[in-house]
Amino acid sequence: MKRLTVPKLRARKVDGRVEEPLVMLTAYTARQAQLLDAHCDMLLVGDSLGQVIYGLPSTIPVTLDMMANHAAAVVRGSYHSVVVCDMPFGSYEQSPQQAFENAATLLKQSGAAAVKLEGGKAMAETIEFLVNRGIPVMGHVGLTPQAVNVLGGYMARGRSDSEAEKIVGDAKALDEAGAFAIVIEGVVEPIAIEATEAVSAPTIGIGASAKCDGQVLVTEDMLGMFERVPRFVKKYGDIASTIEQTAAKYASEVRTRSFPGPEQTYQPKSD
Ligand code: KIV
């Protein structure tokens, strides 16, 4: 299987629709990428790794180094999906120049194909600047977790007319700026549909609508790694119980000296 490309993914939306929705999951490690790769079109090295991997309270403290290291692992663990790397908070908002420098560093250090950054109209100029200089950009509108301190929480967006209008306008601005795809997160369904119909780039929904052009979830959320997840997550697995039960088995065998057994033990003479 040859690796997909950004233009191929972008071209999946023709005359305002995709024939088959695009599949994206987050990945932070090489082994995780290996297991997910064949099932996905895109692997997102999300800054959600701040909470999921590092136990941080939000994505705000995530650094460029953390993103570059995990993205490099995901590139090494995959050969099919397009790897998209989140730009962390503070690495792109100041100016198009700052964004280019840091996006270039991310791509050079990791081998990822594209970056994702959060924000609407205010980021359009930056997106155009990056795309014109060789860096494909995925947009992200609606509930943008890096803006948690401005938004005041992780509530669904687009419930008021003014907010709904802003979200659709933001999506259009990113589309015109040349974003190759746009994540729509935590938005009431009619607005997700309106935005999807208003842009030529594929939209990737999370807490949005089945009518988006693709879907993304945090892998650990959909695997059932966490007890509490947002309403928009569907748990397809129960990995937390599997890990707990497996650890309990190991602990019990260690405590009863039944592990290691003869199969796991070296003897001086093996014939
Ligand atoms: O960081 C992340 O995982 C994301 C997706 C949930 C869209 O941005």
Ligand code: NA
């Ligand atoms: Na993110």
